[in-house]
Amino acid sequence: MVLHPAPAALGHRRDLSAAPLLVAMRGGTPSRVPVWFMRQAGRSLPEYRALRADTGMLQSCFTPDLTCEITLQPVRRHGVDAAILFSDIVVPLHAAGVGVDIVPGTGPVVAQPVRTEADVDRLPVLLAEQVEPVADAVRLLLPELGRTPLIGFSGAPFTLASYLVEGGPSRNHERTKALMRAEPRVWHRLMSALTDLATTFLRAQIDAGVDAVQLFDSWAGALSERDYREYVQPHSARVLAGVADAGVPRVHFGVGTGELLGAMAEAGTDVIGVDWRVPLNEAAHRTGNRHPVQGNLDPAVLFADWPSIEAEVRRIVDEGRLAPGHVFNLGHGVLPGTDPTVLTRVVELVHSLRP
Numbered sequence: 001m002v003l004h005p006a007p008a009a010l011g012h013r014r015d016l017s018a019a020p021l022l023v024a025m026r027g028g029t030p031s032r033v034p035v036w037f038m039r040q041a042g043r044s045l046p047e048y049r050a051l052r053a054d055t056g057m058l059q060s061c062f063t064p065d066l067t068c069e070i071t072l073q074p075v076r077r078h079g080v081d082a083a084i085l086f087s088d089i090v091v092p093l094h095a096a097g098v099g100v101d102i103v104p105g106t107g108p109v110v111a112q113p114v115r116t117e118a119d120v121d122r123l124p125v126l127l128a129e130q131v132e133p134v135a136d137a138v139r140l141l142l143p144e145l146g147r148t149p150l151i152g153f154s155g156a157p158f159t160l161a162s163y164l165v166e167g168g169p170s171r172n173h174e175r176t177k178a179l180m181r182a183e184p185r186v187w188h189r190l191m192s193a194l195t196d197l198a199t200t201f202l203r204a205q206i207d208a209g210v211d212a213v214q215l216f217d218s219w220a221g222a223l224s225e226r227d228y229r230e231y232v233q234p235h236s237a238r239v240l241a242g243v244a245d246a247g248v249p250r251v252h253f254g255v256g257t258g259e260l261l262g263a264m265a266e267a268g269t270d271v272i273g274v275d276w277r278v279p280l281n282e283a284a285h286r287t288g289n290r291h292p293v294q295g296n297l298d299p300a301v302l303f304a305d306w307p308s309i310e311a312e313v314r315r316i317v318d319e320g321r322l323a324p325g326h327v328f329n330l331g332h333g334v335l336p337g338t339d340p341t342v343l344t345r346v347v348e349l350v351h352s353l354r355p
Contacts (some may be wrong), residue, residue: 013209014029014142022080023210024355025249025271027292034035034081035350038253040074041086041274044340047073054172057102059093061087067137068144078344079351081143081327082149082212085205087134089155089216090163092201095134096126098164102157106168111165115179117186126197128204128327131184134244138208149212152205156217156254157194157235164190175224180231191235201244208244214273215239217248221275222255228260237267244268251294255332261286276331282317284323291326297346299330302338306345313346317353326355 016022020030042048052060062065090100090108091274099111114120117168128135140151164170165176174347180187202213220228240250252264253273262344265272265287272291274283276298283293301312320326328350332341 004145013211014147016147016149016211019081019147019149019211021327022195022199022211022249022324024242024327025251025292028166030355032087033320033326033328033350033353033355035328035347036073036080036082036084037078037330037334038084040080040084040159040200040343042080042334044334044338045073045077045337046340047077056087058091059124061091062133064133064140067134069139071137071141072144072151074343075145078347080148082151083145084151084153084214085134085138085210087153089159089218092126092131092197093153093160093164094198095130095201097124100163104170105328107167108163110164113175114161114164114190115175116171117183117189120190120193122189124194125193126200128200128207131201131204133202134201135208136208137313138201138205138226150210151212151251152202152210153214153216154201155196156215156220156232156252157191157198157239158220158223158232159216159218160194160198161187161190162222164194166256169204170219173219179226184231187231187234191232195235195238195242202239203246206243206248210248211250211320212251213243214253215269217252217254217257220254220260220264221258223260225259225263229263233263233267236264240268253294254302256321257281258286262288265291271327272323273309273329274331280319280326281322289324291323292327293320293323294327296327296329296331299332299338300337301329302346303334305343309342309346310349313349314353317350321355 020034023030067086073084103109162176195309252269252273258278274295280293
């Protein structure tokens with residue numbers, strides 16, 4: 001296996017070349033198994049609920065000092081090996097001027113769904129200055145984090161497209177799949193526009209100083225491999241290529257994407273995120289044993305008794321040793337009812353196990 005060298009320090013970017021997270025993401029052997037959790041800053045933390053009691057989700061994402069504090073909360077509490085910027089998949093859409101809101105109990109809701117060529121034509125272009133509050137939050141975070149890496153992220157074009165076409169969360173993605181097949185030219189124009197948007201959003205975070213980025217394709221698991229390769233992969237590949245020159249590790253993650261892992265790896269990434277449905281060693285095999293893996297404890301397991309949780313954590317770390325590198329994580333985000341003390345115990349256990 002060829003190790004990916006750490007980039008030279010870039011201006012304001014900290015030299016964290018020895019940080020366990022970044023060592024593992026580049027295929028090296030870290031001093032300990034690194035661990036962080038998707039959705040680690042959020043409703044499972046009482047301090048988060050208190051801080052956000054009177055503030056909407058999107059407002060929180062565009063208030064730099066609030067974003068900074070929320071991002072830091074799980075680092076202080078759990079001792080994780082990375083912070084992930086507190087944000088949301090639809091933040092760049094909102095910043096560009098798309099009418100989208102995050103409705104409690106529902107999720108993102110789009111005021112005017114995108115279903116025709118004229119709708120695509122009306123989509124605004126995202127400019128870097130429109131997400132300057134996000135970049136400001138990154139700049140506030142860097143000195144506060146010390147030696148802890150900061151991960152930036154964006155929704156992938158397909159997941160963003162799904163929200164726009166469906167008008168909100170969808171179980172079956174029927175309108176999205178219908179547009180893909182009935183109007184492929186319109187579909188690819190939409191995906192191209194969202195590729196530009198996602199790339200701009202990631203570049204703004206990288207330029208502000210994040211140490212790694214993750215592309216979330218939350219809904220790609222709804223697709224067959226054939227459809228993924230035809231309608232999605234080229235666009236995700238362009239996003240990942242658009243930030244490759246920055247030298248920061250790139251993670252590609254989706255939910256229910258076990259059958260797509262090979263195609264997702266081929267889109268061009270450094271690390272493959274794996275949900276809980278596929279063992280990490282099998283995921284590594286499906287991606288040619290060329291990529292470190294990230295994952296993959298089932299978030300629901302955290303509601304079990306401690307001996308059951310410990311057994312699962314140990315199994316996953318054992319499987320991760322068979323991959324070209326391993327970052328411990330959940331297979332998706334922390335569930336709101338999770339006991340924060342359990343997350344802290346998981347971090348301590350992971351850190352006690354050999355890489």
